[in-house]
Amino acid sequence: MSDLEVKFNPEIAAERLKEVIKRTPLIYNSRLSVKYDCEVYLKREDLQIVRSYKLRGAYNMIVQLSTEQLSKGVVCASAGNHAQGVAFSCRKLNTRGVIFMPEITPKQKLDQTIMFGDGMVEIILVGDTFDDCLREALIYTKDHDMNFIPPFDNYNIIEGQGTVGVEIMQDLEDAEVILIPIGGGGLAAGSGSYFKQKNPTIKLLGVEPMGAPSMTKAIENGGPITLEEINNFVDGASVKRVGELTYSICKEVLEDIILVPEGKVCTTILQLYNQDAIVAEPAGALSVAALDLCKDQIKGKKVVCIISGGNNDIERMQEIKELSLLYEGLKHYFVIRFPQRPGALKLFVNHVLGSTDDITRFEFIKKTQREFGPALVGIELKFADDYASLIQRMEAHRFDYKEINRDKTLFEYLV
Known part of the structure; x- marks a missing residue:
């Protein structure tokens, strides 16, 4: 892990970000603790300023750009949450942003991105997946001589996401199991490497949607591969290909990756809302949804689930209820x-x-x-x-x- 310490340091990033981001709470959940016979704590990144952890990585990278680079503006591709982090950073740092998002992006995420950008960003909708947007965004960046802000495969991004791990270890230094949602792998790589540096015995479980197992397939293959088809329902964690950097870290720090059916995610969203008054988006509910699938491994332990985001469009609730009922056999x-x-x-x-x-x-x-x-x-x-x-x-x-x-x-x- 020593090489990783040289390339990025989440503790330094935490100092850099402390006046910008919200330090989100780590909250003990009695319902889940009783259900799984352990101590379950929820890291509430749904309460972040942009309602997801993505602000951490985006701002950490953009704030380190030179004055000349900031004058040229930035470009990003995002399914929604990274877009909001970039938009917030553009407004905060007074730089222009061009944001590529899938045409199927929930309206709530589009509206939030526009709101956080406050006139500093332009949104371009293209394609059906994040990967479609990424391809177009990279072309646009080159053609307009701007700066690309990747959603996960960059050390500054990974370092920023790692500040989630810094806060968790400060609040619960004897945590034994951490469940981390995985999309492109930035959060798992940044926080995961920090957890292992502080406590090599801590158990890290990645969680992916069953319909988009990009990190699972990368580890099975010995390197990132592009999936031909994915289920986009868990939009914040559905990518066809994980990053080279994030893969190289995740394969070393994760003990296992749990694949969660989309219907199970929907059931968890409804339970969190109805029983805990937590509004979690599909990617945000992944870690809690995985508890059923690893209950034997967590019994009697101190467990942290990262609620990675809360940008859930109310218009999707009927679809979420339907998928939950189908999954539950009802x-x-x-x-x-x-x-x-x-x-x-x-x-x-x-x-x-x-x-x-x-x-x-x-x-x-x-x-x-x-x-x-x-x-x-x-x-x-x-x-x-x-x-x-x-x-x-x-x-x-x-x-x-x-x-x-x-x-x-x-x-x-x-x-």
């Missing part, structure tokens, strides 16, 4: 061909549905002969175990059905 979609006999629909409602089952969607698929044609039916259960008896009753009453939850193509087409 919602099922069927294409049902009702028997061609009078009273078939009444029979279905009265004798197939259970007393606590609820039809949440019903529409005939065919435009003609609707009374006898196939229908798309969404059913929400109160308990996942009720599914088996629902299927038994459909078969007993001779309903021809096809469940489409597990058919990705059909599900995306119909639902």
